[in-house]
Amino acid sequence: MQDTEIQNLIEQEAERQQDTLMLIPSENYASKxxxxxxxxxxxxxxxxxxxxxxxxxxxxxxxxxxxxxxxxxxxxxxxxxxxxxxxxxxxxxxxxxxxxxxxxxxxxxxxxxxxxxxxxxxxxxxxxxxxxxxxxxxxxxxxxxxxxxxxxxxxxxxxxxxxxxxxxxxxxxxxxxxxxxxxxxxxxxxxxxxxxxxxxxxxxxxxxxxxxxxxxxxxxxxxxxxxxxxxxxxxxxxxxxxxxxxxxxxxxxxxxxxxxxxxxxxxxxxxxxxxGQSDFTEYGHKVVDNAQVLSKSLQDKGITIVGGGTENHLLVMDFSSDSEGGGTLVAAALNAAGIVTNRNTVPSDTNPFYPSGVRIGTPAVTTRGMGEHEMRKIAEWIAEVVEIVKSEKLPVAKEERQNYIKDFRARMQANGRIHIIRNLVRDLCAQFPVPGGN
Ligand SMILES: Cc1ncc(COP(=O)(O)O)c(C=O)c1O
Incomplete structure (x- = not known):
């Protein structure tokens, strides 16, 4: 028996994993x-x-x-x-x-x-x-x-x-x-x-x-x-x-x-x-190198990084000076561009539901074989999305926020500049197939 409903959803997810940049630092691609x-x-x-x-x-x-x-x-x-x-x-x-x-x-x-x-x-x-x-x-x-x-x-x-x-x-x-x-x-x-x-x-x-x-x-x-x-x-x-x-x-x-x-x-x-194998050692070093290049490139584009940099696989971008809940909006807009991250608190945050930060990491993209050149491109795209989001503000009234975010997601999907980045992300992903296939 084939459960086509579930099978189709698995295929949809496999396609998403191939076509998007997995920048959530706790995610990775397990081998076949x-x-x-x-x-x-x-x-x-x-x-x-x-x-x-x-x-x-x-x-x-x-x-x-x-x-x-x-x-x-x-x-x-x-x-x-x-x-x-x-x-x-x-x-x-x-x-x-x-x-x-x-x-x-x-x-x-x-x-x-x-x-x-x-x-x-x-x-x-x-x-x-x-x-x-x-x-x-x-x-x-x-x-x-x-x-x-x-x-x-x-x-x-x-x-x-x-x-x-x-x-x-x-x-x-x-x-x-x-x-x-x-x-x-x-x-x-x-x-x-x-x-x-x-x-x-x-x-x-x-x-x-x-x-x-x-x-x-x-x-x-x-x-x-x-x-x-x-x-x-x-x-x-x-x-x-x-x-x-x-x-x-x-x-x-x-x-x-x-x-x-x-x-x-x-x-x-x-x-x-x-x-335990030598290519894993190489991967570990590249994960950190990539995170440092990403961090530096984002800073060069004017984005604040919590702590001013990174010594490991992740970094947290801080949008607390833009608006309350800025992290929520940036993460949603990045997702529309095929750059998948998670919203995250920054040290000054008091509201964990609408935090001001976005956490990103390099383990999964490094596993795909991406390097410093790709990190610079990704930083450019992130910075452009951040520019697009800058004119947006979460409503102050809590009860209006859910609807605002829903509408915001739809607007970001339809945004022409986001659409262009989405296609560039797709092209880059096509050059780095998911290890072990789907
Ligand atoms: C430091 C740390 N400990 C524990 C956990 C919990 O792991 P799991 O999500 O597998 O329950 C996580 C997951 O994010 C983590 O980052």
């Missing part, structure tokens, strides 16, 4: 081998438990696959223990908290508006902010991690767990400094490297492994694997708590999960193998 594993018969199998200790029969091949994934993760990162079963990054972070803290324990993380992640204790609306006493640290006026603030808050509130990791922060993280802060109050240091894991593997960014007790990474961003996550326990972690590996494993299963997604685990194993 990874996608084949994810769509394989492995998805049919139940295997609650761990290799050699399953609650279900028939797991001979599944055990081997999971052991291979674990072995590759341990070797690639130089850690004594890896769990490859977390369904994704958010479950993985909740599992880490389940293992290391009690409900009501104090935890600490970088605030969302400063580039942190929801699962690091964002107050009120998330499990990590609701079920734990969450303390958030922020940035200095020049948009760098405020280690003094982090230290002072740690000393005052004595967190049990400190999450250190970012989702919209463009600079290198100081793991040693974070560990010193964790040690000053006896906290566990959890490094969440979801965004920068590919840069760490490529040797472009320092690894947290010598400092963190636990390392978490999603597998679908710079790593180019399937949607999933891994939790690593380091030698430092085992020194602090010899039971740490056991605690993490039981928090994953039976603590928070049932049957692992074996198809995903096979995809993770493949992505770890590919990440």
């Amino acid at each position: 081998a990874v996608r084949d594993a994810v769509g394989s018969v492995l998805a049919n199998k139940y295997s609650e438990g761990y290799a050699g200790r399953r609650y279900y029969e028939g797991n001979e091949a599944i055990d081997e696959i999971e052991l291979l994934a674990i072995d590759r993760a341990k070797k690639l990162f130089g850690v004594p223990h890896a769990n490859v079963q977390p369904y994704s990054g958010s479950p993985a972070n909740s599992e880490i908290l389940f293992a290391l803290a009690e409900p009501g324990s104090t935890i600490m993380g970088l605030a969302l508006s400063s580039g942190g992640h929801l699962t690091h204790g964002h107050p009120r609306v998330t499990f990590s902010g609701k079920y734990y006493n969450s303390i958030q640290f922020g940035l200095t006026p020049d948009a760098k991690i405020d280690y003094a603030d982090m230290r002072a808050k740690a000393l005052e509130h004595k967190p049990k767990v400190i999450f250190f990791g970012t989702t919209a922060y463009p600079f290198i993280l100081d793991w040693e400094q974070a560990r010193k802060i964790a040690d000053s109050v006896g906290a566990y240091l959890v490094a969440d490297v979801s965004h920068i894991v590919g840069l760490i593997i490529a040797g472009v960014h320092p690894s947290p492994v010598p400092y963190a007790h636990v390392v978490m990474s999603t597998t679908h961003k710079t790593l180019r694997g399937p949607r999933g996550a891994i939790i690593l326990v380091t030698d430092e972690g085992l020194k602090k708590d010899p039971d740490l590996a056991k605690k993490i494993d039981s928090a994953v299963m039976p603590g928070m999960q049932g049957g692992p997604h074996n198809n995903t685990i096979a995809g993770i194993a493949i992505s770890l193998l590919l990440a």
